[in-house]
Amino acid sequence: MLHRSHRLLTILALLSATAQHVAAADQPNAGHAVSHLRRPVALVTPDRGHHFLVANRDSGTVSRVDIKTGRVTAEIRIGHRLSDLTLTPDGQHALVADAGRHQLVVCRLVDGQPAPTLRIPLPIEPTRLAIDTDGRRVAVSSRWSRRLVLLDLPITQASSPRQVTLPMQGRHLLWLRQPDTLVVADAFGGSLALVDAVAGRVLHTHHLPAHNIGGLALDPGGRHLVVSHQVLNSAARTTDNDVLWGLLITNNLRRIPIPELLSRLPLAMRRHSVVMLGQAGHAAGDPAGLAIRSDGSFVVALSGVNQVGIGRPEKFDLTRIPTGARPTAIWLSADQRRAVVTSTLDDQLNLLDLDKATSLKSISLGPRPESTSYDRGERLFFDAGLSRDGWMSCHSCHTDGHSNGQLVDTLGDGHYGNAKRVLSLLGTLDTRPWAWDGRMGTLRDQVFHSVSTTMRGPRPTQSQVRDLVAFLGGLQQPAPGHTATTxxxxxxxxxxxxxxxxxxxxxxxxxxxxxxxxxxxxxxxxxxxxxxxxxxxxxxxxxxxxxxxxxxxxxxxxxxxxxxxxxxxxxxxxxxxxxxxx
Missing domain, CATH: 1.10.760.10 (Cytochrome c-like domain)
Known part of the structure; x- marks a missing residue:
């Protein structure tokens, strides 16, 4: 009995030391910094850009970054697999979405660091957070459950979440300036659902000829919703010519007038309503996070080509700034001359000078372990460099490993002329053979064939194929669409x-x-x-x-x-x- 007690005390001491270790100052050169993959996916600033709180997906931590010194001053364990965070209007609390534990974590800010005080259960896989313009409520999209959760602020133990059933799996959220109206973007396809937050119901849904919606923003006057997305042309073929000239897949911004968005009528195509990102020879795969400046110019993360693009709706030119691997979220300074970007697959922030179109600083979020085959495969999966001129990555069709739901005419069955639905890759390791007609006996053969004949980029090496297979092998099947509760x-x-x-x-x-x-x-x-x-x-x-x-x-x-x-x-x-x- 004494031996068991001693072991228990030892385990508790080790757990306590580990917790203190993670919460300690995580500086790039600090000998005690924790070495793990973080994968930053969201960032906020409580003090107008002096410090940032960064949500790290894989480590379940939030990093506090001093942007001036370029140092990480703390890393705090918050949950299991973080997907988003935001600040409450009073600036005293941070709300964190934990997709791993299906929770909304309410954190009190103590000396600028988040301290969890309350955990609210949520439907499966909470994905994004958004607080309305009046600061009265927060919305949470939960992807696999097809639910939108609405919570009044401030959140207490007695808070009663309201749930809205969505017509699709939701991801990005944006409150309009119209009272109590929220836009929910499709996590995979091109649907936009308009939600009445007071009535707790979907008003109507628009269906864009689009997929992979990567960001939502309002223009300065609040007259247009701007959407970053991709378009897959099911009438095109995965030939070298169709990929080269952007006939198969394009990367775009769509500007939608708010009155048309609020109407139930189909959305019209207007001049300058669609902005093409990239061109033949210099494409811009997988547009993600998005911000609009007061002069109408846009700043968009081009996550597949590791760049941020700056442009104007009426112009074809795109100014590009290099970033780390897979830029996703963007923050603009008050004067809109600088931006901070999360480079998810490099575990870093990038400070950019938008006027000079240069990178000022790269800030590491901490040491990382030696990359595994799975880690390298993840980088390849989201890398548009595998395709001809950077038009698309594996993620472009297989969104987060799932499917964009579109039809595409490939050589998967050995010939063209019969466009077929993009298959989900979640849980694919166990489902041999591969391709619609089962002609691929190994996943390696399928990966090599897809990269070579669909993406039309450089011939993949054996090590690249091996790493992609390792990544695909780690993709778990999605949650059930319905779980019996009675x-x-x-x-x-x-x-x-x-x-x-x-x-x-x-x-x-x-x-x-x-x-x-x-x-x-x-x-x-x-x-x-x-x-x-x-x-x-x-x-x-x-x-x-x-x-x-x-x-x-x-x-x-x-x-x-x-x-x-x-x-x-x-x-x-x-x-x-x-x-x-x-």
Whole structure:
């Protein structure tokens, strides 16, 4: 018993020392600085740009940075996997989204450092935060749960979050100057949902011909919403010519007049409403964080080419400033002459002089361990340098490893002329073979083929292919679209599972992976099809190779896909519930 107590005290002492170690001043040259990957994704300043609080995704920490000295003065453990942070209007608290633990962490600022005081449970994977213009409430988008959470400020233990069901997985948020109106951007595709925060409902949804929405901003007069995004042309082919001239994929800003955004009518295309970022020979893959200056010029992170771009809507020219790897979030100084950018994959901040278009300083957030094959694969996955002229990265089609939901005409099945849905790569390691027709027996073959014949960049080396495979192997399947929370719901799921078996669905979608290594003729045309895994099927916007089905219900009701008999509405409901639980 004494031995157990001694061990317990030793463990507690080690944990205490570790906590103090992380919270201590994390300076680049400090011998006691913690060596780990941080992956900064968001930043705020409590004192007009003298110090910054930086949310680190992978380490679950917040770094406090003195921008003048370029030193990290503290690194505090806040959660498990941070996705965003913001400051309350009183400047006394920071709100942090912890995607790993599905929490909103309320932190009191003590000597400029965040100290957690309250944790509010949230739906699966909180992704972005935004406080309204009046400082009365905060909105939180939760991606996989397709929920928007609204909380009144200040937040207390008695706070009662309100949830709004979204028509898509949401990511970026922006409050309009119109009272109580919020824009929620699609996490994968091109939808923009308008939400009435008082009524707690979606007013309407616009569908842009776009995907990978990387940032939202208002112009100086609040007359336009500006959106950074990509456009995939499903009529183009992944030929060298179509990639070279930007016919396949483009990187853009879209300016939407606020009255049109508030209207239910389809959005019109107007002169200067779409800004092309980059050009043939010098593209600008994966636009991300965005800011608009008072003179109307824009500052946008070009995350795939490791640059920040500065331009004007009416001009084609784009001034570029080099940054670290994968710039994502941008902060502008009060005079709008300087910017601070998070370079996510280099664990650093970049201080930029926008007038002189130069980088003034790079600030390391601390020492990093030697990179693994997975780490190198992550850098490659988000690197548009793998493509011809930097038009796209792997992430451009497989957003965060998932799918942008678009159709693309590749040589994945050996020929052109049959555009197919971009497949999700989440959980892909276990779902051999690969490609729609199952022609790729190894993931290495699939990666090499995709980089070579789709992205059309330099021929990938064996080490690059190996590292990309290591990264893909670490991608976990998405959360289920629906989890039973009541006994009645669980009974429905159980009946659906039994029905799945009795209808012989497992012949092609065999548990536990819910796929099979064989290919089948399902009436799609010139080739047989390898069935995609049904794990995470509820997180797919459309279904079938050509996106013809809008939902699981439509697969069963309208197309009666491979069903040996007609099923009743009750059976359909149970089968859908089961599939949504995968």
């Amino acid at each position: 006994r009645r719901q669980q009974q429905s799921v159980d009946r659906g599972r039994q029905l799945f078996t009795s209808l012989d669905c497992q012949r092609c979608h065999t548990p536990p992976l819910y796929t099979s290594p064989d290919s089948y003729d399902v009436g799609l045309g010139r080739s047989k099809t390898n069935p995609p895994s049904l794990r995470g099927v509820a997180q797919r916007r459309r279904l079938f190779h050509d996106n013809r089905a809008k939902s699981i219900e439509e697969v069963l009701r309208r197309f009666q896909h491979q069903l040996p008999r007609k099923i009743s509405p009750e059976e359909q409901r149970d089968l859908v519930r089961f599939l949504q639980s995968l």
